[in-house]
Amino acid sequence: MVIGAGLAGAALCAALTRRGWRITLLEAAAGPAQAASALPVGMLSPHLTRAPTPLSRLCELGLADARAELEQLLAPGQGWQPCEVDNLGHASGRWPAALVRPAALVAAWLAQASAHPSFKARWQTRVARLLPPGGAPDAQTRGWRALDANGCVVAQAPVAVVTAAFGSLALLGDSLPGLTAAALPLRPVKGQLSLAALRGPALAPRPQRNNGVFVPCYQDSGLAPAWPTRIWAMGSTYRRGDASCTIESEDHERNALSLAAIDAAAALGLRDAAASGELLGWAQVRCASLDRLPLVGALPDLSALQALMEQAGARRGRLTLEQTPRWPGLFVLAALGSRGLTLAHWCAERLAARIDAEAPCALDPDLLRALDPARFAWRLARQQPRPAGA
Numbered sequence: 001m002v003i004g005a006g007l008a009g010a011a012l013c014a015a016l017t018r019r020g021w022r023i024t025l026l027e028a029a030a031g032p033a034q035a036a037s038a039l040p041v042g043m044l045s046p047h048l049t050r051a052p053t054p055l056s057r058l059c060e061l062g063l064a065d066a067r068a069e070l071e072q073l074l075a076p077g078q079g080w081q082p083c084e085v086d087n088l089g090h091a092s093g094r095w096p097a098a099l100v101r102p103a104a105l106v107a108a109w110l111a112q113a114s115a116h117p118s119f120k121a122r123w124q125t126r127v128a129r130l131l132p133p134g135g136a137p138d139a140q141t142r143g144w145r146a147l148d149a150n151g152c153v154v155a156q157a158p159v160a161v162v163t164a165a166f167g168s169l170a171l172l173g174d175s176l177p178g179l180t181a182a183a184l185p186l187r188p189v190k191g192q193l194s195l196a197a198l199r200g201p202a203l204a205p206r207p208q209r210n211n212g213v214f215v216p217c218y219q220d221s222g223l224a225p226a227w228p229t230r231i232w233a234m235g236s237t238y239r240r241g242d243a244s245c246t247i248e249s250e251d252h253e254r255n256a257l258s259l260a261a262i263d264a265a266a267a268l269g270l271r272d273a274a275a276s277g278e279l280l281g282w283a284q285v286r287c288a289s290l291d292r293l294p295l296v297g298a299l300p301d302l303s304a305l306q307a308l309m310e311q312a313g314a315r316r317g318r319l320t321l322e323q324t325p326r327w328p329g330l331f332v333l334a335a336l337g338s339r340g341l342t343l344a345h346w347c348a349e350r351l352a353a354r355i356d357a358e359a360p361c362a363l364d365p366d367l368l369r370a371l372d373p374a375r376f377a378w379r380l381a382r383q384q385p386r387p388a389g390a
């Protein structure tokens with residue numbers, strides 16, 4: 001079972017069904033891509049840093065992969081459009097990029113998954129808790145059980161993957177003994193995009209990025225009925241720790257300020273549109289981890305980790321991340337931050353290969369370790385003071 005139908009869940013369903021897995025997708029909303037992945041338009045572009053970081057290396061891999069998926073699955077104008085972006089801050093210059101409506105990718109990946117007759121999607125199905133295998137005589141055949149708020153089993157499977165973005169924290173915290181927010185540090189980061197109908201020519205030759213991205217023209221026949229089919233946009237704001245989705249005029253003004261540093265005339269246009277009531281807004285919650293890297297892999301079993309550390313005594317500092325005990329058949333793919341378009345498919349492919357027990361990929365092991373969902377719990381456990389006499 002896969003829990004959550006945004007970019008992460010949809011990419012994973014496609015990757016697993018391609019490997020022959022039978023999937024049940026469970027989603028709290030009435031359909032796919034209703035949360036952060038409902039973004040009307042986002043940008044796929046290089047992550048430029050002064051020196052290579054794990055995130056910049058990951059984004060380099062993800063970018064090429066995501067671009068190939070777009071070209072293979074979607075016609076330009078129906079969910080994406082190739083472009084270049086002018087970077088005005090550090091690493092200034094012109095870079096290849098693409099404007100993308102994530103819901104189009106989600107739909108394409110779910111269409112791939114649905115081509116397998118065994119694929120099932122269940123909407124309006126919020127999973128409140130996961131119960132591990134065990135506890136009943138036939139438990140080994142029943143695997144993980146997903147319960148709704150009334151305690152009813154809504155699905156069961158030998159393998160469960162949580163792709164519920166910030167919702168993963170509550171779900172896993174309520175399901176796994178000892179899994180604190182420190183062991184799984186996921187944070188909400190609210191973002192608001194300001195946009196309006198574009199009636200005349202594009203407002204600039206190409207998108208520009210400084211503190212935020214200015215999209216001078218985006219046209220897409222598949223934009224939701226609530227949106228015009230031709231828009232310009234500026235975004236997005238960052239409100240760390242805020243898990244709300246309300247549109248704020250203060251955040252439109254923040255976008256206007258960021259836009260003023262890119263294009264003063266366009267910023268005046270944004271404020272005029274706000275004054276005349278023509279400005280539209282879209283706000284949702286990104287999910288970020290403490291070190292801003294995604295969580296991709298098997299979840300740690302904290303009670304077993306604690307026991308292992310106690311047993312290791314003075315040698316606990318030598319226990320490696322790979323030795324961290326895991327829940328059998330329980331995985332997570334979350335914390336894509338503001339890079340879901342770049343990272344979802346690449347991470348989903350790595351996780352599907354891991355679940356399918358394919359031969360380990362020839363990737364930088366440090367990079368794979370940097371994504372391990374057990375990294376926080378492992379570090380915490382090693383730092384804990386040793387019991388007296390140990």
Ligand SMILES: Cc1cc2nc3c(=O)[nH]c(=O)nc-3n(C[C@H](O)[C@H](O)[C@H](O)COP(=O)(O)OP(=O)(O)OC[C@H]3O[C@@H](n4cnc5c(N)ncnc54)[C@H](O)[C@@H]3O)c2cc1C
Pocket residue numbers: 003004005006007008009026027028029032033034035036037038039041042043044102125126127128163164165166167168171190191192193235236237282283284285286333334335336337338339340341342
């Ligand atoms: C304003 C804004 C601008 C952005 N701009 C860009 C951009 O330019 N480029 C880019 O790459 N990315 C951008 N992003 C980030 C991108 O949208 C996210 O990284 C991506 O959509 C995350 O996908 P996801 O599948 O992890 O999460 P989501 O799309 O949020 O999906 C998680 C799903 O899990 C479901 N769920 C949660 N809890 C449960 C539960 N208990 N049971 C069942 N279902 C559950 C939710 O309903 C939801 O559908 C932006 C985000 C925002 C908010």
